[in-house]
Amino acid sequence: MKYVIGVDLGTSSVKTLLVDQQGEIKGEATASYPLIHERPGYSEQNPEEWVNGTIASLQQLLRESGISPLDIEGISFSGQMHGLVLLDEQNNVLRNAILWNDTRTTKECREIEQKLGDGLLKITRNAALEGFTLPKVLWVQKHEPELFARAARFVLPKDYLRYRMTGHVQMEISDAAGTLMLNVAEGKWSEEIVQAFGLPEGFCPPIVGSSEDTGTILPEFAKLSGLSEKTRVFGGGADNACGAVGAGIVREGDAMCSIGTSGVVLTYEEDKNKDFAGKVHFFNHAHPGAFYAMGVTLAAGYSLSWFKDSLAPELSFDEMLKPVADLPPGADGLLFTPYLVGERTPHADSAIRASFIGLSGTHRREHMARAVMEGITFSLAESLELFRQAGINTRRIISIGGGAKNPVWLQMQADIFNTPVVSLKNEQGPAMGAAMMAAVGSGWFDSLKECADKFIGYGKTYEPIPENVATYAGLFKLYQQVYSATRELNQGLQEFRG
Numbered sequence: 001m002k003y004v005i006g007v008d009l010g011t012s013s014v015k016t017l018l019v020d021q022q023g024e025i026k027g028e029a030t031a032s033y034p035l036i037h038e039r040p041g042y043s044e045q046n047p048e049e050w051v052n053g054t055i056a057s058l059q060q061l062l063r064e065s066g067i068s069p070l071d072i073e074g075i076s077f078s079g080q081m082h083g084l085v086l087l088d089e090q091n092n093v094l095r096n097a098i099l100w101n102d103t104r105t106t107k108e109c110r111e112i113e114q115k116l117g118d119g120l121l122k123i124t125r126n127a128a129l130e131g132f133t134l135p136k137v138l139w140v141q142k143h144e145p146e147l148f149a150r151a152a153r154f155v156l157p158k159d160y161l162r163y164r165m166t167g168h169v170q171m172e173i174s175d176a177a178g179t180l181m182l183n184v185a186e187g188k189w190s191e192e193i194v195q196a197f198g199l200p201e202g203f204c205p206p207i208v209g210s211s212e213d214t215g216t217i218l219p220e221f222a223k224l225s226g227l228s229e230k231t232r233v234f235g236g237g238a239d240n241a242c243g244a245v246g247a248g249i250v251r252e253g254d255a256m257c258s259i260g261t262s263g264v265v266l267t268y269e270e271d272k273n274k275d276f277a278g279k280v281h282f283f284n285h286a287h288p289g290a291f292y293a294m295g296v297t298l299a300a301g302y303s304l305s306w307f308k309d310s311l312a313p314e315l316s317f318d319e320m321l322k323p324v325a326d327l328p329p330g331a332d333g334l335l336f337t338p339y340l341v342g343e344r345t346p347h348a349d350s351a352i353r354a355s356f357i358g359l360s361g362t363h364r365r366e367h368m369a370r371a372v373m374e375g376i377t378f379s380l381a382e383s384l385e386l387f388r389q390a391g392i393n394t395r396r397i398i399s400i401g402g403g404a405k406n407p408v409w410l411q412m413q414a415d416i417f418n419t420p421v422v423s424l425k426n427e428q429g430p431a432m433g434a435a436m437m438a439a440v441g442s443g444w445f446d447s448l449k450e451c452a453d454k455f456i457g458y459g460k461t462y463e464p465i466p467e468n469v470a471t472y473a474g475l476f477k478l479y480q481q482v483y484s485a486t487r488e489l490n491q492g493l494q495e496f497r498g
């Protein structure tokens with residue numbers, strides 16, 4: 001039997017997944033690493049931690065599975081998106097990576113809008129957001145000019161890890177899409193953007209595809225990790241592209257809802273000219289020539305875990321959510337907006353904060369828990385509404401992430417989205433998508449579509465219940481008013497925040 005490995009380089013940990021030719025999971029290992037928050041709004045990581053964590057995780061995977069490294073044909077990656085890794089001429093790391101959740105770059109976003117005008121959306125198909133890479137590049141250029149003068153090129157987190165495995169500096173296309181420097185429709189770096197910001201020649205590395213062969217394992221990395229020097233290394237994908245592939249989102253009409261710490265609603269797109277006017281993200285998919293549109297709720301699962309940590313720390317999620325099933329849709333007139341850390345879609349607003357609206361003396365903890373789940377789902381429904389306005393019809397939505405563990409929440413998603421919702425039989429997240437890219441690269445399948453048909457099994461389908469759909473449609477209209485009703489209040493509260 002032959003195997004592939006998917007490496008999911010996340011924000012808090014790296015997960016490695018060993019998969020055989022039937023798509024069966026034969027091993028799994030993880031290693032954590034710290035975040036560095038030197039100042040409020042700053043979020044950094046030392047790239048060496050990613051390399052060491054991956055080596056430790058691979059060692060454990062090989063040790064526990066007992067599989068011969070010679071039987072591992074390929075390895076590929078899923079990566080946390082947007083993080084800036086600056087390299088000097090010899091490819092040494094110049095500073096800690098500035099991550100996707102670092103919010104120091106609001107000024108740089110405004111500068112990008114001013115300088116590029118309409119060109120920004122035309123070229124990159126995305127709005128300038130603090131999380132994306134170009135604003136981080138401009139921040140270093142402005143605040144650390146001496147260091148920036150030594151920068152020869154940049155890469156993203158998983159592309160750095162791949163460089164350390166193979167010795168080749170490249171950037172994979174679905175991740176390059178989140179830099180705000182790529183011409184997304186053409187799949188090429190934008191000369192106009194590179195020149196507009198005076199970036200050095202060769203700053204943007206050569207682009208590779210998700211299942212493209214990028215070399216073999218360097219002898220020193222093989223020695224440290226236990227992998228064979230013969231294992232082929234493939235491009236990989238952005239975590240959301242990999243999450244989508246791992247959920248089988250590889251054809252038009254396919255859509256995914258992921259409720260992890262953050263939440264994502266995503267649809268597969270083949271039309272490179274599909275215009276969302278920057279209201280949702282539009283990125284290159286891992287499947288060659290395809291794209292995906294994506295809306296993001298920053299505090300999705302995080303809202304529920306904040307609620308649990310604050311009001312039910314002694315209970316498990318299942319225990320806390322048990323009484324929620326007995327409550328009616330709408331939690332007896334209680335609404336929640338999940339803006340605990342600001343919002344991205346549809347309101348890119350870092351100052352907005354969450355609200356409970358309609359709290360009364362008869363409400364108990366379970367009403368509040370239900371309202372939190374409904375509010376998270378309403379927020380994701382706002383992204384779905386933007387897709388519908390752009391003419392996208394989704395025949396069903398594949399639901400993944402921690403939020404898909406609860407059947408009441410899955411039914412709630414079907415009712416609020418008014419679309420059948422399907423869970424996966426054996427969900428493995430982005431690491432599975434990465435393993436599938438290695439499987440295609442290794443020649444096991446001709447395409448990710450073919451691989452998805454073999455590797456991915458679907459669980460139960462939750463059909464919308466018409467009565468609940470009608471109730472939620474009424475509540476959604478009220479939910480949508482809460483943002484504008486609380487925006488100014490939250491701006492006023494900003495100066496009182498710690």
Ligand SMILES: Nc1ncnc2c1ncn2[C@@H]1O[C@H](COP(=O)(O)OP(=O)(O)O)[C@@H](O)[C@H]1O
Pocket residue numbers: 259260261262300301302303304305317318321400401402403404405406409
């Ligand atoms: N049993 C459960 N029922 C409902 N929601 C859950 C359950 N377990 C976890 N969650 C939700 O899922 C979130 C974590 O999802 P996960 O996909 O593991 O996140 P990430 O990989 O982004 O850290 C938690 O914040 C919580 O809101």
Ligand SMILES: O=C(CO)[C@@H](O)[C@H](O)COP(=O)(O)O
Pocket residue numbers: 010011012079080081082100131178239240260261262296
């Ligand atoms: O910023 C985005 C997407 O635009 C995030 O999805 C990051 O890519 C990080 O994801 P996790 O590590 O939380 O999965």
